[in-house]
Amino acid sequence: MEIDIAVVGAGFGGLGAAIQLQRAGFTNFLVFDRSDDVGGTWRDNTYPGCACDVPSHLYSFSFAPNPYWSDTFSGQQEIWDYLRGCVDRFGVRPRLRLRHELRRADWDSRRGRWRLDTSGGAYLARVLICATGPLSEPAVPDLPGLDDFTGTVFHSARWRHDHDLTGRRVAVIGTGASAVQFVPRIQPVVARLTLFQRTPAWVMSRRSRRITRLEQTLFRRLPATQRAARAGVYLAREALAVGFLHPTVSRLAARRSLRKLRHEVADPGLRATLTPDYAIGCKRVLLSDDYWPALTRGNVDVVSAGISRIAADGLVTADGAYHPADTIILGTGFRVTDPPVASRIHGRGGRTLAEAWTPSMRAYRGTGVAGFPNLFFLLGPNTGLGHTSVVLMVEAQLRLILAALRHQRATGVPAIEPTAEAQRRWTERVDRRMRGTVWQSGCASWYLDASGHNTTIWPGYATGYRWRLRRFRPADHQAVEIGGADRDLERSDAV
Secondary structure, eight states: OEEEEEEEOOSHHHHHHHHHHHHTTOOOEEEEESSSSSOTHHHHOOOTTOBOSSOTTTSSOTTSOOTTOSBSSOBHHHHHHHHHHHHHHTTOGGGEEETOOEEEEEEETTTTEEEEEETTEEEEEEEEEEOOOTTSSBOOOOOTTGGGOOSEEEEGGGOOTTSOOTTOEEEEEOOSTTHHHHHHHHTTTOSEEEEEOSSOOOEEOOOOOBOOHHHHHHHHHOHHHHHHHHHHHHHHHHHHHHHHHSGGGGHHHHHHHHHHHHHHOOOHHHHHHTOOOSOTTSSOOEEOSSHHHHHTSTTEEEEOSOEEEEETTEEEETTSOEEEOSEEEEOOOBOOSSOGGGGTEEOGGGOBHHHHTSSSOOOBTTTBOTTOTTEEESSOTTOBOSSSOHHHHHHHHHHHHHHHHHHHHHHOOOOEEEOHHHHHHHHHHHHHHHTTSGGGSSOOOTTBOTTSOBOSBOSSOHHHHHHHTSSOOGGGEEEEOTTSOEEEOOOOOOO
């Protein structure tokens, strides 16, 4: 089957693309997803306590406000319901192809099309939009003996709701954004909880509250009030970026976090174990008001020694200690800097995206990649944010993609890609802006790839990124002729 545009992924990015494509008149498209429902990250992560750490009014499409948010920070189920509601609200359900996992995508230079091999059949598409997202593939650590464990093992993003944790001895590996939410929920029911911490996290108060019925009524009847609330949250969140970009400013936040730690953890030994020794913001800052208190309970042990191996019924740490367990929960995050989808996408000459991204992921404006015609990414390299909503980045990228598609339609150019020079200039600019930020202050985090480069975070304000993507620049692209011959696009005013 041949279509004009293929979108891979049905989370925030893919559904946003579907809605905006349809609204812009590009109706010959399909959205592929490997699961049996939409939602992406918010479909897959169903662990107890799962919620967003960005305010609800900002963690939603600007073109699809929801006046019925029940809390200032929405939970997983409510966000998932919101995304499913958007599908029907904007009528894109006929465009969905669920249970269609992308196995391989090859650029056919002779036909100027992407050949897609999916679990639901083969397709041809002129344009490929990859919206698989950075938090879609769980990272499973290579721990000796893990396969020999006789108990139950699962990742937090693949929560086993059929496995009752009541009265069990549970080992949790990882202390990141997922563990900080589910640990307080499971601690009261387990017999013993052993938390294996590689590095302690900076934790700030969540400051969430229920949204009143009066507010909901006001947002519904006077939409301008919700837009004003969103604008206020946007500005407040943008102000937080100062601490990430200028680490000396963040010392106040660090002192607040340490005061919180002293208040919530009385035991000096445990408090020392939970005290970070790196600049706040170098790793993801966590929001919680019940994580540290949960670790003080009598049935919890926090272990900072490294895991040397997994035994049949427990874990052995580097100090020789044995920790019995019948359940292991991996709160070990996702494959962000080495996404599996990169090895499935083959550009001009058969080169895979994984090869092009060795040793580091690089993309023009986080959206296009030299050597991969008519390929667009949503939340590609260096589009993550430490202070505000990535939905803002998705919408900025969608505006750029639509501008590129309109340019092709107006000029008759069948295929385009960024020039290597334009991509180099962009990535060098990003690298320069990264210097001196908290993300380059020396800690090891999932923001960094194997070579030590930060290829995930945008080193600036969301406003700055959106401004840079406001126009499509033909001069930064080259046309890819059918048959493989390339030529530079003529310089012209940006669309």
